[in-house]
Amino acid sequence: MPVTRLTGGVVTNPSGTTISGNPAIYITRGLGSVDNLGLILGVSGQGVSLKAGGDVSNGANGQIDGTHGVVFSTKAGSVTNAGSIAGGTGGGILNAGGRGEVNRRLVGHRSRGSMTRARLATRQI
Secondary structure, three states: OOEEEOOOEEEEEOOOOEEEEOOOEEEOOOOEEEEEOOEEEEOOOOOEEEOOOEEEEEOOOOEEEEEEEEEEOOOOEEEEEOOEEEEEEEEEEEEOOOOOEEEOOEEEEOEOOEOOOHHHHEEEO
């Protein structure tokens, strides 16, 4: 089941749980914060979309996947990643809101079942 917060907020996804949807998590009109230890799956969409910026923490066993794994669309955001973040058509992280901070472990673009290195998969525009 997807999670939508219209005025910002915090979403915690514990170990062993799944949040899925199109996008799986969408936070707009306020800073968002996502703490993930489970699976966040954007089915035909983004895994996490934080329109007004914020932060995403992905734990060691956490997985975030979607067309883009994580998107900051109008304000910059930061990502701390000890797990896996992948994007199918768009790459792991898109920080369209400006410069942000990415502390990355494995962030990539899904291609033939493999992951590419973080520096190749993170875009800022």
